[in-house]
Amino acid sequence: MKITFIGGGNMAGAILAGLARQGGHALQVVEPDAAKRDALARDHGVVPLQTPPAFAADEVVVLAVKPQQLKAVCEGIADRLNGALVLSIAAGVRVEALSRWLNGHTRIVRIMPNTPAMVGRGVAGVYAPQELAEADAEAAETVMRAVGEVVRLADETGIDDITAVSGSGPAYVFYFIEAMMAGAVKQGFDADTARALVLATFDGAVELARQSPLDVATLRQNVTSKGGTTERAIARFDAEGVKAAIVAGMDDCRARSIELGQLLSQD
Numbered sequence: 001m002k003i004t005f006i007g008g009g010n011m012a013g014a015i016l017a018g019l020a021r022q023g024g025h026a027l028q029v030v031e032p033d034a035a036k037r038d039a040l041a042r043d044h045g046v047v048p049l050q051t052p053p054a055f056a057a058d059e060v061v062v063l064a065v066k067p068q069q070l071k072a073v074c075e076g077i078a079d080r081l082n083g084a085l086v087l088s089i090a091a092g093v094r095v096e097a098l099s100r101w102l103n104g105h106t107r108i109v110r111i112m113p114n115t116p117a118m119v120g121r122g123v124a125g126v127y128a129p130q131e132l133a134e135a136d137a138e139a140a141e142t143v144m145r146a147v148g149e150v151v152r153l154a155d156e157t158g159i160d161d162i163t164a165v166s167g168s169g170p171a172y173v174f175y176f177i178e179a180m181m182a183g184a185v186k187q188g189f190d191a192d193t194a195r196a197l198v199l200a201t202f203d204g205a206v207e208l209a210r211q212s213p214l215d216v217a218t219l220r221q222n223v224t225s226k227g228g229t230t231e232r233a234i235a236r237f238d239a240e241g242v243k244a245a246i247v248a249g250m251d252d253c254r255a256r257s258i259e260l261g262q263l264l265s266q267d
């Protein structure tokens with residue numbers, strides 16, 4: 001597949017790294033920042049471009065700029081698409097607005113990826129409007145399957161839902177890792193050892209959760225001996241409302257996705 005990314009930032013870089021590793025694709029990136037462009041060319045063999053080329057109907061264009069940059073980018077490529085399949089990874093912005101900005105273009109699929117795509121362990125939600133040819137939806141899934149798992153979403157609101165879970169989710173996990181590393185350093189470990197201990201703990205716990213027939217709550221209870229040490233830690237987390245704060249933060253994340261869509265789709 002010939003795939004051109006418009007925007008070569010964090011998320012595009014992660015997907016391009018995965019696609020390049022898989023091989024077999026002709027990859028291009030349009031990115032104003034020369035340093036980012038050159039790094040993608042050097043590290044992943046992506047053809048760097050300063051301005052969008054003319055596309056063809058058998059090509060894929062991935063819109064990978066910030067939601068606030070999307071309208072200008074769409075208007076800039078609308079008359080160069082020539083029927084190409086457009087995949088938007090932007091948070092919030094709905095198909096209806098994209099289509100309007102792209103002069104009525106309808107071959108549009110929305111995707112909510114996440115940055116572990118960089119190491120082939122992403123999770124992406126894919127929403128294709130019902131009117132779209134199934135082959136286009138499958139093409140979008142094929143692109144994302146190169147860098148991880150894919151979940152097909154029946155409704156566009158599913159993109160808001162999945163943004164709160166897996167799209168933004170890696171940041172929640174890194175936040176928890178950061179907190180545990182800070183805690184480990186406080187116990188006296190040097191930063192490198194703290195990092196190694198915490199990452200190994202995450203790795204092991206996730207793998208155990210994946211392989212075990214027990215549910216996650218039971219696995220947690222199995223660590224938590226009555227009157228023991230873990231119980232104290234969890235009691236403090238509960239008293240500080242950690243779990244409730246995470247759930248509320250995810251609600252806020254989803255609400256921001258909807259808000260972004262409403263704010264940016266008005267133009």
Ligand SMILES: NC(=O)C1=CN([C@@H]2O[C@H](COP(=O)(O)OP(=O)(O)OC[C@H]3O[C@@H](n4cnc5c(N)ncnc54)[C@H](OP(=O)(O)O)[C@@H]3O)[C@@H](O)[C@H]2O)C=CC1
Pocket residue numbers: 006007008009010011012030031032033036064065066067069073089090091112113114115167168
């Ligand atoms: N980061 C993430 O984990 C995820 C991000 N997304 C979505 O991906 C999109 C990109 O996010 P992210 O990668 O984090 O953002 P970045 O800011 O890292 O990437 C956007 C890139 O687009 C470049 N750009 C700006 N204007 C243009 C233009 N006219 N033509 C081409 N390139 C342009 C920017 O350059 P400059 O910096 O010079 O402006 C920047 O390098 C967003 O819409 C976001 O919602 C979705 C899922 C996860």
Ligand SMILES: O=C(O)[C@@H]1CCC=N1
Pocket residue numbers: 091163167168
């Ligand atoms: O924070 C954001 O807006 C983007 C979308 C999902 C992850 N990062």
